[in-house]
Amino acid sequence: xxxxxxxxxxxxxxxxxxxxxxxxxxxxxxxxxxxxxxxxxxxxxxxxxxxxxxxxxxxxxxxxxxxxxxxxxxxxxxxxxxxxxxxxxxxxxxxxxxxxxxxxxxxxxxxxxxxxxxxxxxxxxxxxxxxxxxxxxxxxxxxxxxxxxxxxxxxxxxxxxxxxxxxxxxxxxxxxxxxxxxxxxxxxxxxxxxxxxxxxxxxxxxxxxxxxxxxxxxxxxxxxxxxxxxxxxxxxxxxxxxxxxxxxxxxxxxxxxxxxxxxx
Amino acid sequence: xxxxxxxxxxxxxxxxxxxxxxxxxxxxxxxxxxxxxxxxxxxxxxxxxxxxxxxxxxxxxxxxxxxxxxxxxxxxxxxxxxxxxxxxxxxxxxxxxxxxxxxxxxxxxxxxxxxxxxxxxxxxxxxxxxxxxxxxxxxxxxxxxxxxxxxxxxxxxxxxxxxxxxxxxxxxxxxxxxxxxxxxxxxxxxxxxxxxxxxxxxxxxxxxxxxxxxxxxxxxxxxxxxxxxxxxxxxxxxxxxxxxxxxxxxxxxxxxxxxxxxxx
Numbered sequence: 001x002x003x004x005x006x007x008x009x010x011x012x013x014x015x016x017x018x019x020x021x022x023x024x025x026x027x028x029x030x031x032x033x034x035x036x037x038x039x040x041x042x043x044x045x046x047x048x049x050x051x052x053x054x055x056x057x058x059x060x061x062x063x064x065x066x067x068x069x070x071x072x073x074x075x076x077x078x079x080x081x082x083x084x085x086x087x088x089x090x091x092x093x094x095x096x097x098x099x100x101x102x103x104x105x106x107x108x109x110x111x112x113x114x115x116x117x118x119x120x121x122x123x124x125x126x127x128x129x130x131x132x133x134x135x136x137x138x139x140x141x142x143x144x145x146x147x148x149x150x151x152x153x154x155x156x157x158x159x160x161x162x163x164x165x166x167x168x169x170x171x172x173x174x175x176x177x178x179x180x181x182x183x184x185x186x187x188x189x190x191x192x193x194x195x196x197x198x199x200x201x202x203x204x205x206x207x208x209x210x211x212x213x214x215x216x217x218x219x220x221x222x223x224x225x226x227x228x229x230x231x232x233x234x235x236x237x238x239x240x241x242x243x244x245x246x247x248x249x250x251x252x253x254x255x256x257x258x259x260x261x262x263x264x
Numbered sequence: 265x266x267x268x269x270x271x272x273x274x275x276x277x278x279x280x281x282x283x284x285x286x287x288x289x290x291x292x293x294x295x296x297x298x299x300x301x302x303x304x305x306x307x308x309x310x311x312x313x314x315x316x317x318x319x320x321x322x323x324x325x326x327x328x329x330x331x332x333x334x335x336x337x338x339x340x341x342x343x344x345x346x347x348x349x350x351x352x353x354x355x356x357x358x359x360x361x362x363x364x365x366x367x368x369x370x371x372x373x374x375x376x377x378x379x380x381x382x383x384x385x386x387x388x389x390x391x392x393x394x395x396x397x398x399x400x401x402x403x404x405x406x407x408x409x410x411x412x413x414x415x416x417x418x419x420x421x422x423x424x425x426x427x428x429x430x431x432x433x434x435x436x437x438x439x440x441x442x443x444x445x446x447x448x449x450x451x452x453x454x455x456x457x458x459x460x461x462x463x464x465x466x467x468x469x470x471x472x473x474x475x476x477x478x479x480x481x482x483x484x485x486x487x488x489x490x491x492x493x494x495x496x497x498x499x500x501x502x503x504x505x506x507x508x509x510x511x512x513x514x515x516x517x518x519x520x521x522x523x524x525x526x527x528x
Contacts, residue, residue, distance in 0.1 A: 026323045026369070028292005028402040029425075058403030059290045059433040069432075105290070105404040105436035107443065110374020113405070138292040138402055139322030140369040141377070161293070164501035168333075169323040172369035179371065199463035205494050207501065230469050237428035237471065 004115045005122030009078075010150055013122045017051070017129045021185060021262070022153040024176070026169035028138035030161045031190035033061040034232060036135035038243040039157075041066075042259045044089035045244065048130040051082065054094035055117050055147050056137035057106050063096040067239020073097045080124045093124045110142040117146040138169075140176040148180050155185035157262060158220070162192050162210035174218045185223075187215040188258055192225035195250065202227075224258045227251050268379045269386030273342075274414055277386045281315070281393045284417040285449060285526070288440070290433035292402035294425045295454035297325040298496060300399035302507040303421075305330075306523045308353035309508065312394040315346065318358035319381050319411050320401035321370050327360040331503020337361045344388045357388045374406040381410040402433075404440040412444050419449035421526060422484070426456050426474035438482045449487075451479040452522055456489035459514065466491075488522045491515050 014020070023036045033056070040052040054062035063069040063083070071083040073093075082091040095106055095116070108116070126132065134151060136144045147153070156177050160170040170187075177184050189211025195202045205228065215222035229251035232242050243259075246252050278284070287300045297320070304316040318326035327333040327347070335347040337357075346355040359370055359380070372380070390396065398415060400408045411417070420441050424434040434451075441448050453475025459466045469492065479486035493515035496506050507523075510516050 027325075028294075028323070030293055056403075058405050058436065059292070061291075061429055061433065064429055064432055102432075103435040103439055105439040105443065107404050107409055107440060109406050109409065110377070113374070139320075140371050141322050142373050142406070145371055145373065163497045165325055165328055165497070168328055168366075169325065171367040172323065175367055175369040176371060179369065194458065194467075194469065196460035196463060196465065197467060198465040199460060201460065201462040203458075203461060203494060205458065205469075205492060206497050207494075228469060230467060230471075233427045233429070233470050 005118040010118065010122040013126060014151065017126060017132045019130065020132045020134065020151055020153040021155055021157055022134040022136055022144065022147050022151070023157045023159060024136055024144055024173045025138055025159045026140060026172040027160065027166045030159050030166060032159050033065060033135050034236070035157065035159050035188060035190065036133050037062055037065045037241055038255055039259055039262065040090060040133045041086065041241045042243050043131050044086040049128060050089060051091040051126045051129045051132040053120055053132060053134045054096065055120070055134055055143045057095045057108065057113055057116065057143060059137060060094045060096040062092060062135055063094045064239065065236050066092060066241065068092065069096055069102055071097055075125065078123050082124050082126065091126055093120050113142045114146040117143060118150040121150045140172055144176065148182055153182065155183040157185050158187045159190055160187060160211045160214065161206045162189055163207040164210055167210040167214040171214060171218065174220065184220040185262060186221035187211055188223045189225040191228045194228040223261050224254055226254045226258070269382040274382065274386040277390060278415065281390060281396045283394065284396045284398065284415055285419055285421055286398040286400055286408070286411050286415070286417040287421045287423060288400055288408055288437045289402055289423045290404065290436040291424065291430045294423050294430060296423045297329060297399050298500070299421065299423050299452060299454065300397050301326055301329045301505055302519055303523055303526065304354060304397045305350065305505045306507050307395050308350040313392060314353060315355040315390045315393045315396040317384055317396060317398045318360065319384070319398055319407045321359045321372065321377055321380065321407060323401060324358045324360040326356060326399055327358045328503065329500050330356060330505065332356065333360055333366055335361055339389065342387050346388050346390065355390055357384050377406045378410040381407060382414040385414045404436055408440065412446055417446065419447040421449050422451045423454055424451060424475045424478065425470045426453055427471040428474055431474045431478040435478060435482065438484065448484040449526060450485035451475055452487045453489040455492045458492040487525050488518055490518045490522070
């Protein structure tokens with residue numbers, strides 16, 4: 001696990017993947033993994049061959065959100081068979097599949113993390129894919145840097161929550177994309193308002209409009225607002241994906257509209 | 265900035281600090297920085313000489329939450345004067361104070377991050393402190409590892425939100441503490457329920473009770489639940505600290521009770 005995947009092998013693997021998007025945010029807890037998983041499942045359900053790479057080595061959420069956190073990988077040191085779900089349309093790779101105990105922590109330092117991520121990208125047997133969605137941990141550190149350098153994504157989808165303390169951090173992600181010459185596909189404002197299920201009145205718990213304002217400020221496309229919907233959480237805790245199992249709602253309409261914009 | 269602070273200097277600096285706590289979470293966006301800042305301000309307001317170190321190099325939130333994000337550091341390469349607020353009772357150190365532009369991103373890799381954090385701890389002129397509170401970025405990677413190795417904290421305060429997908433990640437922080445033989449002071453369940461200001465009915469937006477259940481599971485003290493309160497966000501966006509400027513409320517009572525337990 002200490003050697004990075006070589007450039008030739010990376011190029012070979014990546015040449016079979018038509019489109020690659022990385023989901024970024026300067027701030028944690030804004031819903032990057034939720035967006036990544038829902039986007040990947042939407043693509044798979046629409047008949048696209050899709051992969052999702054969970055590049056969060058310390059807090060991998062993707063397998064748990066898909067209900068496959070106890071799955072195991074097969075293959076050898078340089079050919080890793082990803083875990084497959086959604087009738088073979090979705091291939092999933094995450095460090096979670098390598099942990100002996102689901103609650104084990106990964107305490108690797110940066111250089112090892114770069115090797116692991118480059119291997120996850122290059123040694124995984126993705127095969128022909130229409131889309132690879134790469135979920136990343138918060139910040140602008142080793143993991144997103146390794147993802148951008150190794151996978152050369154076509155663009156970044158940036159997720160924020162509306163409050164200023166979040167958009168403040170997330171602006172750093174825009175700066176990160178600028179420095180790495182990575183195209184910003186657009187910005188999503190998540191957790192934008194909560195409609196009380198008892199009285200139907202909306203409260204802007206985490207403020208409102210900050211994502212759109214930030215998109216304006218930095219000249220990036222604004223993809224839309226997703227309101228807080230407790231069913232994201234309750235479904236996710238059961239390993240169900242909102243886009244697949246959620247009811248029609250404001251949040252579902254928002255999600256569908258955003259995904260349509262990304263695919264277009 | 266490439267050389268770590270040497271062990272002798274670290275020991276000398278740390279010998280003047282009575283108690284050191286690190287605030288950890290496997291998951292981002294659960295309120296680590298909010299807890300760190302409110303705890304530090306509570307200590308400062310109660311007459312304790314307090315320091316707060318923001319060890320989040322990619323998403324530093326502490327200065328913004330204190331309304332001092334445009335402050336600058338002084339000193340030389342090996343003696344950094346922290347930014348001081350709350351009538352001299354609170355000393356603050358963050359990478360934010362070193363950025364030329366507030367929206368600049370820091371794209372350092374792991375080994376450099378270790379050097380920077382060890383310097384932040386050892387080269388900062390903290391002087392005599394009753395308490396040093398160390399806020400950390402999410403996960404179990406370079407920054408928390410460097411904090412634990414360099415600052416040798418007396419204990420870790422672990423913050424989670426109630427939903428399973430969060431406690432799942434946060435359990436990894438407990439494993440991290442076990443592996444590093446760091447005492448868990450206790451677990452805080454943040455964003456635990458939302459009382460609609462229009463109809464006074466509570467909704468468990470991010471589920472409820474997951475933090476307490478996790479504390480039970482891992483045999484760690486449970487410090488309490490803090491409900492969602494939009495005034496945390498609105499005050500924070502203005503650079504005001506909830507503990508100092510917030511109104512009496514369920515969230516304020518919860519915060520006071522938790523802080524009392526930590527100090528005891």
